[in-house]
Amino acid sequence: MCTAAAGALNHATAAMLDQRVRLAERVIAGDEAIDVLRARVEEVATDALLFHSPVAGDLRTVVSAIRASSDIERMGDLALHVAQVVCMRHPQPALPPEVRDDFTRMGALAVQLALKAAEVVRSRNVLLAVELDADDDAMDVLHRHMFTVLMDPSWPHGVPVAVDVTLLARYYERFADHAVVVANQTVYAVTGEEPDAIPI
Numbered sequence: 001m002c003t004a005a006a007g008a009l010n011h012a013t014a015a016m017l018d019q020r021v022r023l024a025e026r027v028i029a030g031d032e033a034i035d036v037l038r039a040r041v042e043e044v045a046t047d048a049l050l051f052h053s054p055v056a057g058d059l060r061t062v063v064s065a066i067r068a069s070s071d072i073e074r075m076g077d078l079a080l081h082v083a084q085v086v087c088m089r090h091p092q093p094a095l096p097p098e099v100r101d102d103f104t105r106m107g108a109l110a111v112q113l114a115l116k117a118a119e120v121v122r123s124r125n126v127l128l129a130v131e132l133d134a135d136d137d138a139m140d141v142l143h144r145h146m147f148t149v150l151m152d153p154s155w156p157h158g159v160p161v162a163v164d165v166t167l168l169a170r171y172y173e174r175f176a177d178h179a180v181v182v183a184n185q186t187v188y189a190v191t192g193e194e195p196d197a198i199p200i
Helices: 002-018 021-052 056-089 097-123 126-150 158-191
Strands: none
Touching (some): 002 056, 097 126, 097 158, 126 158
16 A cells, blocks of 8 residues: 555645656546555455454554555555655646755655655564654655745745645655654554654
């Protein structure tokens, strides 16, 4: 699911930067696949609860999987929202030139976070999970910078474009936050503790 969400946002970002409306439409059409994966996770987790009566670490794993699947589905939805903005603004570009570089960095960082979250889930590497918090700090810096750009008195693009840029920046920032939560759920499954309690 993390890998699928990363791919969706990667394609949505490319569609936004390059005005590729067909690629955006493919992201929109592909969102259902992530929803199906979430349903499958919940089905397997429910079966584990009903038929295997997991305890301790196994129970934490089941509960964490259910919680994480919800966050990853939301990551897919956020990629979907980016693609929808591209389609809504077509044939006009979704972004003004002043913020293209920022969104290029935000897109790359968000995809990196999702892929790292996928690796955390696969490897159950607690230290790698803790690293995601530092990665997310970089996204927060980019997100805050966007407001500096938008509040500049010389902003030439008006309110509607500013609203689009604000929403798009929020989508990327939230995508990154959800990736961190997925990694944190894995930490909880492995250790029974919150990530802040794990020494680095």
